[in-house]
Amino acid sequence: MFKNKHSLAALVCALLAIGSFLGPKPAFAQDTVGPVSGTPVEPTLEQRLADLEAYVNNSARTEGVASKIAGPGPGHNAWQMTSTALVLFMTLPGLALFYGGLVRSKNVLSVLAMCLGSAGLVTILWFLVGYSLTFSGGNAFLGDLAQACFNGMKPGNVGAGYYWISDYVWAMFQLTFAIITPALIFGATAERMKFSAVLLFTGLWMFVVYFPLAHMVWAPNGFMCGPLNANAGIKAIDFAGGTVVHMSSGWSALVLCMILGPRLGFGREPMPPHSMVLCMVGTGMLFVGWFGFNAGSALGADAIASNAFTTTFLCAATAGFVWAVAEWIFKGKPSVLGFCSGIVGGLVVITPAAGFVTPAGAMIMAVAAGIVPFFAVVYMKKMFGYDDALDTFGVHGVGGTMGAILTGVLASAEANPVVEGLRAGLVLNQLKAVFVTVALSVAATTVIGFLIKWTIGLRPSSESETHGLDTTDHGEEGYLLD
Numbered sequence: 001m002f003k004n005k006h007s008l009a010a011l012v013c014a015l016l017a018i019g020s021f022l023g024p025k026p027a028f029a030q031d032t033v034g035p036v037s038g039t040p041v042e043p044t045l046e047q048r049l050a051d052l053e054a055y056v057n058n059s060a061r062t063e064g065v066a067s068k069i070a071g072p073g074p075g076h077n078a079w080q081m082t083s084t085a086l087v088l089f090m091t092l093p094g095l096a097l098f099y100g101g102l103v104r105s106k107n108v109l110s111v112l113a114m115c116l117g118s119a120g121l122v123t124i125l126w127f128l129v130g131y132s133l134t135f136s137g138g139n140a141f142l143g144d145l146a147q148a149c150f151n152g153m154k155p156g157n158v159g160a161g162y163y164w165i166s167d168y169v170w171a172m173f174q175l176t177f178a179i180i181t182p183a184l185i186f187g188a189t190a191e192r193m194k195f196s197a198v199l200l201f202t203g204l205w206m207f208v209v210y211f212p213l214a215h216m217v218w219a220p221n222g223f224m225c226g227p228l229n230a231n232a233g234i235k236a237i238d239f240a241g242g243t244v245v246h247m248s249s250g251w252s253a254l255v256l257c258m259i260l261g262p263r264l265g266f267g268r269e270p271m272p273p274h275s276m277v278l279c280m281v282g283t284g285m286l287f288v289g290w291f292g293f294n295a296g297s298a299l300g301a302d303a304i305a306s307n308a309f310t311t312t313f314l315c316a317a318t319a320g321f322v323w324a325v326a327e328w329i330f331k332g333k334p335s336v337l338g339f340c341s342g343i344v345g346g347l348v349v350i351t352p353a354a355g356f357v358t359p360a361g362a363m364i365m366a367v368a369a370g371i372v373p374f375f376a377v378v379y380m381k382k383m384f385g386y387d388d389a390l391d392t393f394g395v396h397g398v399g400g401t402m403g404a405i406l407t408g409v410l411a412s413a414e415a416n417p418v419v420e421g422l423r424a425g426l427v428l429n430q431l432k433a434v435f436v437t438v439a440l441s442v443a444a445t446t447v448i449g450f451l452i453k454w455t456i457g458l459r460p461s462s463e464s465e466t467h468g469l470d471t472t473d474h475g476e477e478g479y480l481l482d
Helices: 005-022 045-056 074-102 105-135 167-185 195-218 242-260 276-298 303-331 336-350 359-384 392-410 417-422 426-454 462-467 469-474
Strands: none
Touching (some): 074 105, 074 167, 074 276, 074 336, 105 195, 105 469, 167 195, 195 242, 195 469, 242 392, 303 336, 359 392, 462 469
């Protein structure tokens, strides 16, 4: 379109000059000041073009250069807000419908209430202290309270998350991760845990497990943040939450369901899903929302986001097909539940690797995601006899652990240059991060679970459980029959 770079530069200069003359200056715009007169000094054309190049490349502004766009960059910020909405969509209504369809009809509302309760309680905790404990200063294991109640944060400030996104949007994006993580746990305890116990467990678990773990993995001074912390004790990588979200929730789910005990009649009477239609709809919503989860973790609309978008799509769709084929071979028929479980398993496994592996690596992970969690769900659960009602451990615990390890094996500098400096010893570091995550999740959940069991109790009465949690805990019914 443009014959040479000089005509392009002239056009950019003209547009910037017109915009500067006509447009109002935002409150967060920064000027440089002359050393003698104290009058503002306009940045040069070269400086302004450097700013634009940094924006287009989603990279750091040139140090010491005055900026006319000192606040969030509209394109990257818009993608981050979209990603935030997509991740919330994963919980409400995605996970709610996915889990809701898998339980019996008398407990469907209890699952929806659990997701709604997590969204509300975690949001309050995040605003009060959670965000600050996760991302504000502190030490290698936990942040401080400097940004409690979002103290000092402004919508026009950038840098807390990345160069071109608002600090507010960064905080909300991370909030959606914090909301879905405890909600995942209660798939394992569905149909037999009191709502009051659900809320108390969530509140305690966020402080003991989620906030410290997210800080260790994603904060610039975090103990396991290989990409950002040159002095990290464990130089591991986790693109979008394999350890923070899926392993922590999956392993916690296993421990909690064992403390809780099986559902009444488990192993003696059938407990089929009451609506595979709702389950499939929820699966589709999770699939769509997961693009915000993984591609959004690039923190901008750039090449890394494109890679994460592609690997997520490939791994999820392929794993769904592989799981169904495995079910066809070993159980005689490919079920809709098998397709749904495989898709979610693929999404879980690719999460820590989405921005670090190539499409070929994603396809390798997809095959593993369709086979290993399948055997964990179908055979391992039966072998050990625990009642993981909605297979949270089999999919998120087993899948998340495998994904974290395979990330170390398959991560490639071709997909993300940051891998180059971390390649040496990466598999060992991933194994160390897995160990820390499992140890923290299991130990903390054991203490919290027994604490609640010995105080307010975890389970409703046998009569209430038989009647259904919808009416006993919430005074409503999901389906009113004439």
